[in-house]
Amino acid sequence: MANTVQTCFSPALYPLFADQEAIVVVVDIFRATSAICTALDQGVECMIPVAGLDEAHRYKQQGYLVAAERNAIMQEGFDFGNSPFHYMDPAVKGKTIVISTTNGTQAIEAAKDASVIAIGSFLNISALAEWIKPQGRDVIILCAGWKNKFNMEDSLFAGALAGLLLEEESFTTLCDSTITAGYLFERAEKDLYGFLENSSHRSRLKNLKLEEDIRYCLTFNTMDTIPVFHDGGIISLARLVNH
């Protein structure tokens, strides 16, 4: 019997999809999950996602390095925002970093009862697909969206990842969200950057002069790192397996 692929367009809808046996792939392309992938790939040992800024503050007071972003802006008094470039620094190697973002960490929070949560981005999409394929589990792609609304970039990722999985006979879908995301990706794949000209969040980042971040977050397969949420922290799957 084939495994299913479903796409959930908003963390607020996740309870309709929740399945403890499934692999949940959380995605927030601009920019939380792209940043988390980058950080772990750069050697960050663990990222601790927290939903609220209060909790982020408490960690900061305890001496942790803390990343905090709201509405695409790094919050004052913290160490990092959610630009992937913040984590391209040899000084982060081996560190634990607490992270709180507008959408991405809220999505991880929504899915926290799932037994397997992986963190996806275009940066690691092929590695992620290759890892998922032999697991024999259903897959739920959870789009962080923008404040619980549908967004285009996370849906494009869902369409791309679903496409890679559905190439295999061992996966199937009857999920309208997944089929629609696939059509969206087909339309956009030759030029994701140009296609997203019309997306609301992309305009939001553009206004903040984050073009370099956008281009980076739309780059395919720069790494094999697969971040997974385990025991309250996000660590590299390779580290978890070798542990």
Next chain:
Amino acid sequence: MANTVQTCFSPALYPLFADQEAIVVVVDIFRATSAICTALDQGVECMIPVAGLDEAHRYKQQGYLVAAERNAIMQEGFDFGNSPFHYMDPAVKGKTIVISTTNGTQAIEAAKDASVIAIGSFLNISALAEWIKPQGRDVIILCAGWKNKFNMEDSLFAGALAGLLLEEESFTTLCDSTITAGYLFERAEKDLYGFLENSSHRSRLKNLKLEEDIRYCLTFNTMDTIPVFHDGGIISLARLVNH
């Protein structure tokens, strides 16, 4: 200043969009809103949407004609299901009919605080767009979906209606859902019926041998009737205006 068009893919997300000044267009193509349009066009005076079957039962006991459907099946002990063909009967003329359906009436319930709620379907899409255009109001297209999940046919309608409105300079959108629905409709418009082969709900109806209903619900512009929700009941806009 231009008016905005937004699309809400699930009644569960409606609170994120709610705006008392906006026109909310509720759509449940298969089949509640297609049936409501048909019923009013056939001369039904008023339809009273109720969310729960208990409430539908109470109306039935009081002697009302009652339509009740769950999971695409007409419920026992009631007078109608939600096939549009149930209402193509001269006997319905002038009648009041209570209606409770899986998704459509729940969507109307979700939006009930809006000052203007219109009922949309492909059957009345052009009349609806022409009526909306001069109103000077923002528009929220509320897709009933399937049990609060995204569905393809309601999203296609959203893309089609948004396209008609956005032809005018007086409308604009930065809503990723609306843009995506527009792309979906562009891809499907030459053959909605064929396109929906892959949609989950269409398969559900197909299994129930409702091909004739599906073809009817995907027909454009068979009527000028615009049902609106007013004082707890759905009546024809023409009747409201002449009142």
